[in-house]
Amino acid sequence: MRRFWYSFAVLLLISGMVLVACAAPSAPSPAPSPQTPSTGSPAPAGPVSDARAQLLEAAYKEGEVQLWANTFDNQAKVLKPFHDKYPGITVKVWDASTGNDVINKLVEEGKAGKVSGDIFFSGEGDLVTAITAGVMAEYPWDNDDWPNQPDTKLYINYGTNPRLPAFNTNVIPVDQGPKSWEDMATNRWVGKSPVFSFSGEDGPLLFAYMWRLPGDVLNWAKAEKYWTDVVTNNKPAIVRGYSGPLELLVSGEYGIMLPVASGRTVLEYALIGAPIAIVPVGKTPGITQSLGMVKNPAHPNATKVFLDWFTSEGGQLSQIQENLIYAIDPEITKIARANILLRDKYFIEVEPVPSKFYTPENTERASDHHLRTAGVKR
């Protein structure tokens, strides 16, 4: 028996050593004492600093905050300044495959009284769905100067991921590529491996706003016809997600992503010299990026510390510069890489959809049309 345990222990040890040896040390150092000074600006004396010290003490006791996202790239780099500043609080990220996945789990766990997520981090459409599902909690955001904010305190908008149409220049030479949105709805891309993602269900809403009628009336008719024409005229491969198909676009497997791709990923590839070109559309809509605190979070104090950091200039710079998010914080727009690239190199203006249009009715209508066009829904 002893030999048996010895054998298994050796097996586990060897496999553990081999595999773990490949991995770098992960967790930030253990929680320091609550008195550990923050590396940020000195706190004012008096009741405010007392409250802050108490919050930090409670947050350090909790030791972690769980951030549930449908996509959170470059986590280590984005979160490094936070972990450096608050070494006793670990940010754990669940990068779920879809926003729906996060919402469904929050609902089930909420019903059982065992919510393990603290923050929901996704596009604004997902946040609206989460509010309808009753899983979000109010937070006293302190960002009054940020434009395009919702009427509610249940979440905050911090940036935009522009929708950029892109194609592979090895498959479609630059001079033969599309020149406008209308170009992409013609049937010229049949045979050029066009691809269409059934993710990003609010696409028709973004276009209905971009082509809005006077008086800020959404132009559903034009947007929905456009969406239908793009798919019926080009018969693209219908795929899921944006980043995976974009990688295959870069490899030459797909020729053109219709009508849009995830802008920040397109910019990332363009910056590292991938054979990819952006269609010069002049103006493009963007998916508003949002986050909010979930109801009854497991780590309420650490959540507050994280949200305060994330919406501070340091947090914003970290996320926006690492992930090429199009900034809306007036201070940061001047230095945000995505803003500068789109404005000065690609001459594209980004137009985020105002929060008031993210109603459950509008998001449902957009999603329905999008999924039906893709043939995913009856």
Add this chain to the structure above:
Amino acid sequence: MAIRLRLQKDRLAEFFSTRRMVLFVIIALVTIGSVIPLIFLLWSSFKPVSVGNLSDWSLTNFTLKNFRDVLAEPSTFLMLKDSFFFAFGSMIVAYIFGGVIAFMVERTNTPYRNVMYGLMFIPLIMPGMLKAIGWVLLTGPRAGALNQAWFALSGSSEPLFNAFSIPMMFFVEGLSLSPLTFFLLGATMRGMDPSLEEAAYVSGANRVTTMLRVTMRLMTPALAGVGLLNFARAIESFDTPLIMGFSSGIRVFATQIYLVLRNISPPEYGHGFVLSLTLIIITVAGILVYQRMMRRSERFATVTGKGYRPRLLDLGPVGRPLATSFMLFFLIVAMILPMLTMAWSSFLPFYQVPWANGFDVSRLTLENYRILTARPDFALAVRNTVLLSGFSAVGSMLLAVVISWVIIRLRPKGTKVLDALVFIPYAIPGIALGFSMMVIFLAFPNPIYGSIWILVIAYTVHFIPVATRFTHAGVAQLKGELEEAAMTSGAGTFTMMRRILVPLMLPTLIGGGLYVFLLSSRIMSMAAILYTPDSMVLAIYIYQIYTEGRLPLVGALAVIMVVSLTTLTIFSRMLAQRRGTQVHG
């Protein structure tokens, strides 16, 4: 009065005897692991379940709506057709590779057949998902390396292969099923009674006639049984259809269940449960027929313990190199090609074939390895995978030893029922089993939900049927005298197991444990439902970075994972061989 008390005490002692306790505990564990998830699925299929109202245990509100909705959905029938086509194709591919190679190794004089026996373990190491991603890069219709070679050689602009098609999907799945087919059919061929073939030769039949009229007929039950088992495994397959079919609109059972339970809002739980039940019925039917066939196979076709092997077929000077080439071809398509593709991608900033327009060799980099190993979630995924696979392997093998001992030695009333119950978790789709576990562990206060331990429990339960296939054989091969001698010498049941049973079965336990370890580190279906940031495992991690569009990182991960697991496998086999018995998959 004293006598009555003594009698009562004796009865109590008998009632609470260790053996009986073992039996009770086993029945309780099997019931919790098998019956409760099954009841949950069955019950919930007849309920109007929805988000926030997932477990309705009231005796009212029964409905057939879920069944009506699933039947009314036109895509259901397309999904059924695609699932059957996929499973049938996978079964055929597994026959072609696993069956033919088993025949070459066991019944012919093919050169290097003994080496091949050892190498058949290697394809098991590469997770199905990595294999599928590798084949996407090889057979993508436009940029796939094989298609590009075809374009260059033939001048054609039409691709030869299409990664996003059902034939390519079942080819890749069939490759994954081939090693198991090899081991199962190989064992039958090895134990075949040669006297009937000898009689055929003596009666003047030539090799081909003997092969067709004797060998194949003797093999028919085993062939049919293994085919059904492969069909049942393929029809609930998740990884290959997820990578090659899901994103391109091809749905099979597991991916459709994943879609309706996890990817749409609001989720259609009722539909998912109805589909899961349908899948369970198909899988259980397949497994039951497999067991029946194998029993027939053992009764009519094989004679064990005779101490001699069937005559080896001489393939001749042409046949021998052809047979070796066929085995090499299998290794190339099952392991070498997809692995080389993944390794190549691991040195690139973004994936491109080496001859792509504008490709620059100076861009080759080790940066992906640095990025991957610097990611904190990678370290966590590695630790969790080692923990999960290790504990699942040890847990399921130890439980399986006790279950096998109870079923084979104690033979309590209802042994057949217990044996069948043990097999149920294997028939429940991983996605559905994960979902049942989630609901069960959300229903009462416990520290397990959200931790790696819920995955350990789910995986242990899921792999007990696989583990018992090893331990049933192991216990049956041991003579009962040693155990009886230990117990008559005063050893209790646990002492006997600890000192006699487990040490004697050590090679079997290492072999089975390694197999369960490898399976646990590969599959993602259950983890896809149950994981949280704290319990991230490598199978999920691979899918996550793949959907993030970071193929080069997936490549780096594939290299690290395959090198580590190959080292582990070689080490384990050496260990098992030192114990005197060869490890069989």
